[in-house]
Every structure is written in C-alpha cells, then in structure tokens.
Amino acid sequence: MNQAVPSKLPHIGTTIFTVMSALAAECGAINLSQGFPDFGTDEHLAALAYAYMKKGMNQYAPMPGIMPLRERIAAKTEALYGYSPHPETEITITSGATEALYAAIAAFVTQGDEVIVLEPCYDSYMPAIELNGGKVIGVPLIAPHFELNRVALAAAITPCTRAIIINSPHNPTGAIMSQADMLWLENLLSNTDIILISDEVYEHIIFAGTHESVLKYPRLAERSVVISSFGKTFHITGWKVGYAIAPAPLMREFRKVHQFLTFSTATPLQYAIAEYLQQPERYLEVSSFYKQKRDTFCQLMQATRFSLMPCKGTYFQLANYSAISSEPDTTFAIWLTKEIGVATVPVSVFYRLPKQEHFLRFCFAKTDETLERAVERLAKL
Ligand SMILES: Cc1ncc(COP(=O)(O)O)c(C=O)c1O
Structure with a gap:
C-alpha cells in the first residue's frame, strides 16, 4: 500500500500503563504504575x-x-x-x-x-x-x-x-x-x-x-x-x-x-x-487485606513531601506533588521513573483534555518490601 492506513482512533497511542511499565523495566524502576499485584494468587x-x-x-x-x-x-x-x-x-x-x-x-x-x-x-x-x-x-x-x-x-x-x-x-x-x-x-x-x-x-x-x-x-x-x-x-x-x-x-x-x-x-x-x-470469605477478606496495604503505604509516605488524598477504595493512592515540583504531571512522572526509580501514572491521562492538577497515581497492590523500597527513594525528594 502506498498510503497511510486511515486510523479509526487517530489520537490514541499506546496506553500510558504500557508506556510507564516499559519505561520502568527499561530504567530498572520500581513499578507502582500499572494496576496489578506483584505477589502471587492463592496457591489453592x-x-x-x-x-x-x-x-x-x-x-x-x-x-x-x-x-x-x-x-x-x-x-x-x-x-x-x-x-x-x-x-x-x-x-x-x-x-x-x-x-x-x-x-x-x-x-x-x-x-x-x-x-x-x-x-x-x-x-x-x-x-x-x-x-x-x-x-x-x-x-x-x-x-x-x-x-x-x-x-x-x-x-x-x-x-x-x-x-x-x-x-x-x-x-x-x-x-x-x-x-x-x-x-x-x-x-x-x-x-x-x-x-x-x-x-x-x-x-x-x-x-x-x-x-x-x-x-x-x-x-x-x-x-x-x-x-x-x-x-x-x-x-x-x-x-x-x-x-x-x-x-x-x-x-x-x-x-x-x-x-x-x-x-x-x-x-x-x-x-x-x-x-x-x-x-x-475469599472475597469478603479482600478489603481488609488491601486496607492494611493502604495504611502501610500511607504511613511510609509520611516521610515524603507528597500530599495524599483520601483513598476510600481500589488499590490506588492519589498523591499531590505540588510541594515538590510545578512540572506537568506527565513530565514529572517520566522524570520520577528515570531519575528516582519509581514509576507511577500521571492522572492527566485519565482525562479527554488533559488537566494540570499535579496528581500522580500510585498502585499499592505490592509486597510491603516493594512499597518500602519505593518510598525510600521517594523520601529523597
Ligand atoms: C476501573 C477499571 N475498569 C476495568 C478494568 C479492566 O479490568 P480487566 O482486567 O478485568 O479487564 C480496570 C483494570 O485496571 C479498571 O481499573
């Protein structure tokens, strides 16, 4: 074919989750971006x-x-x-x-x-x-x-x-x-x-x-x-x-x-x-399992300059970084992955017309050890 194939989704590229996970792997960063656990499921x-x-x-x-x-x-x-x-x-x-x-x-x-x-x-x-x-x-x-x-x-x-x-x-x-x-x-x-x-x-x-x-x-x-x-x-x-x-x-x-x-x-x-x-009980106990993770993560994050929003559900913690940087969130998230070694997702990508509100999304569905290592790095900021 000589001509470019017309796109049905011209403004859509690779999802930010794929981009940030790939960047995390490339930089050896701790991946708190994509929403998946880094621990196993029940062996049963x-x-x-x-x-x-x-x-x-x-x-x-x-x-x-x-x-x-x-x-x-x-x-x-x-x-x-x-x-x-x-x-x-x-x-x-x-x-x-x-x-x-x-x-x-x-x-x-x-x-x-x-x-x-x-x-x-x-x-x-x-x-x-x-x-x-x-x-x-x-x-x-x-x-x-x-x-x-x-x-x-x-x-x-x-x-x-x-x-x-x-x-x-x-x-x-x-x-x-x-x-x-x-x-x-x-x-x-x-x-x-x-x-x-x-x-x-x-x-x-x-x-x-x-x-x-x-x-x-x-x-x-x-x-x-x-x-x-x-x-x-x-x-x-x-x-x-x-x-x-x-x-x-x-x-x-x-x-x-x-x-x-x-x-x-x-x-x-x-x-x-x-x-x-x-x-x-297999599904009824999931909330308390993740509540513990959320509380551990929030406790650890007190050593940083991020300001945490209330998290009432999901395994995502939203954090405002205005005390650390005034960069747009995508720029800041990429910098954080490359320079500090922690991958997150910038919240602006969840909007049709990106907003600039200085929020990053952290996934805390990770082992305590992963969360500790990540926050150790974030505390340097
Ligand atoms: C709000 C929301 N809806 C749907 C999905 C997709 O779920 P599944 O992996 O079962 O396709 C996700 C996954 O991250 C999600 O966060």
Whole structure:
C-alpha cells in the first residue's frame, strides 16, 4: 500500500500503563504504575485451575459462561446487594471487565449517540465509545476529592444521551459513590431511556462503609449493565475473567456482541473460580487485606513531601506533588521513573483534555518490601 492506513482512533497511542511499565523495566524502576499485584494468587486457586485442566475442561465454554460460575455469582450478588440476577439470562462471563465494557458499549451505542463519562476515567471507555460512533461527553468529578458533580451531570443530559458510565470504587482517584449519590442518580434517570453502565471491578476493595452497587437500587438496576472482574478480587489480573449482570432484555443484546467478540472465556479458569467462590470469605477478606496495604503505604509516605488524598477504595493512592515540583504531571512522572526509580501514572491521562492538577497515581497492590523500597527513594525528594 502506498498510503497511510486511515486510523479509526487517530489520537490514541499506546496506553500510558504500557508506556510507564516499559519505561520502568527499561530504567530498572520500581513499578507502582500499572494496576496489578506483584505477589502471587492463592496457591489453592492456581491448583484448582490446573486440576480442571487435567480433568479435561479444555474446550470452549458455553458462550455466556459455565453455569456453576453464573450460579455462584448470582448467589454472591443476592447475598451482598439483595438482587437476584437469573443465571440463565442475566449473567454473562467475559474475558475481563474490559471485554464486558466494550460489549456493553457496542451493544447500545450507535452513530451520533452521546455517552457521558465522569472524568478522570478508566482509559478504555472513550475509545470504545468512539469506535462505535458515539460522542463522548465528559463531566469532570470535583477535585481534589473527586466527588460527583450533580449539577454538571444533570446539565450534560440531552435527548441524544444513550448511556452514562460510572465507576465506584473509582480508578484512578480511590473515591466512592455514596448512597445519596445513587438515590439522586435514580431520580435523575427516572423517565428516561438512558442506560447505566456501572464499572464495579473494585467492589471488593472498599475501606469506607459498604460498596454502593447499582444493584442495590431497583430503579437503577432495571436500566443497568453492572460489570466486575475477578482479576482485581483474586489477584489474577492475567486470567482476564470478568462478568456482566443486566436485566434479560439488555443482556440479550449484550450477548449478541459478546459472542462475536470472544465467544467464550477460558474454561478451566471459570471452573476454578466457581469452586473458589464457594467460600465467601475469599472475597469478603479482600478489603481488609488491601486496607492494611493502604495504611502501610500511607504511613511510609509520611516521610515524603507528597500530599495524599483520601483513598476510600481500589488499590490506588492519589498523591499531590505540588510541594515538590510545578512540572506537568506527565513530565514529572517520566522524570520520577528515570531519575528516582519509581514509576507511577500521571492522572492527566485519565482525562479527554488533559488537566494540570499535579496528581500522580500510585498502585499499592505490592509486597510491603516493594512499597518500602519505593518510598525510600521517594523520601529523597
Ligand atoms: C476501573 C477499571 N475498569 C476495568 C478494568 C479492566 O479490568 P480487566 O482486567 O478485568 O479487564 C480496570 C483494570 O485496571 C479498571 O481499573
């Protein structure tokens, strides 16, 4: 071909997570950038996966996921949120939350539809909306505590609004939606056909109160696709097993996309997770595990000049560095990786139009030893 291939996403490059992880590896920096644990998963869970492989569970799973896993998710959802999705028609196992997000957006967003995202937001939302002909409408959360901007969200709704994407606990800020936010949202959306896509991948990593799942609110649940991921809950981000819950009419459309996106998700991994979920303490104890990590990290960071924001959920800690530098956050993050040897993610990349607020995101899903070594370096600043 003589001409450049026209890009469907001309302004998108390699994600910042890949860039920062590659830079960290190149510079031998401690990687607190990408959101994955540097410790292993439970050996019992790994053994289950191997056992199911040896048992011969190695062919395609059913398109919506294996029934035992869907049944366990239904039971967990009922126990935690008082909502009982039908395993047959209202739950689909996906190849991570990323696939579920894409399938939900592709199923419901058509040319010219507006989709509201609350910025800063996880990086897959906006490209998925654009690839499906939708228009991204960004509504910023209110810094520095990143609360929902109710006035701005209500004002952003138009007759073209097809969907709103929310995420609580929130990556990258660690903020959470309150019960009052959810009740307000329920009223805002009543008498509309707007679909709510609720990214709840950090549902089991919450430090302040309980998780306000959309599924606790019947008038929201009836219009929502709720998405979660076992990667975050069981320290298995590389397994890429997630799921979506939605009322049957929405799920029917969701599955039409899912079946051609991946068709189905790794069979032995689904069986392993299904068996593991038989013990609720496996997911119920995750919050206290990460709370300890968060507290250790925050305690260590007192020896630095970073100013930490409240972290109410997720395994990310937001830190303001204005006392150290006035450089833009991307410049500062690259400098920090190369010169100090600690990789982070600059928060401006989670916005459509980068903001300059001097925040970095640190991932504390790391061993205490990794966190100690990183903070030792940061304390020199
Ligand atoms: C808010 C949010 N949504 C979705 C995902 C993707 O989850 P998965 O790895 O299961 O695709 C992530 C991963 O970092 C995330 O932080």
